Amino acid sequence: MATLLDWALVIIGQALITIGVFCDLAAAISMLRFPNFYTRLHALTVGSVGGAFVPIVGVAFIAAGSEFLGVYRWFLAGSSLVIAVVELLLAGSGSHAIARATHRAKAAPTQPIIVDKLEEERGG
């Protein structure tokens, strides 16, 4: 017998997953429309925080509110939470590593850009 609290948890989780779907769609469209590599990294961040972290937390809420899962209920909820936190740490590190390597190797054009302080400091 599902209680009111369980229903509330499931509904919150579904709302978070809906937000995630919207963020992923917007990230995919931005990824195609933005002009160069560095601006596309920002679309990537929308996809990896709004489109991955948020829905995984939503999965944790849904699992916590689903009584029929039995012994797997708290396993799913807990592992989703841990995965969400690890994803939040690693997504940022990954974007930074890619951006740093690309700028060092000059592998992608930075244009269009208003000002590039890093290039100026390195002596053009």
Next chain:
Amino acid sequence: MRKLFKVLILSLGVFTVYIIYTGSVKLYDIATGVIVSLIVSYLTANIVIEDWRKALDLRRVATFIKFAFRYLLIDEVKAHALVIRLGLSPRLSLKPAIVKIPINSRSDYAVTMTSLAITNTPGTVVVDLTEDNSVLYVHWIYATKIEPQEAYKEVCEVFDSYARKVFD
């Protein structure tokens, strides 16, 4: 003796994560968790922890939790709204720039937390930092301010002050 405290503090953290991950408190899980967390923390304590007293300071933990809620509920939502609006707007009016941002955090953990917070908000990515951890070079998709101090106020003043309170 100091290593013992480091190992115990770290294994407490690892054990908590293990129990949350397995989601059960049966004797089998607790025993496995204790053994694994002790082994892992014995191997990594010297790399991960510098000062174990900081980990027990409840004010730091409370500040960190407050920051996590504030970051996820306010800063992330604002940044997502901005970048999604930019990406879906018909005219695509971007102002990308790599700006120079001086920060006040010095310890490794504080700098890591500041730059992860900056990178994880859409619209700003940390491209590089100087050797002494004092200046970040941030690629900003909608750069309203170019000057270092003004960009600091706009992008990372909140993250930097919280990171100093938590880790420095």
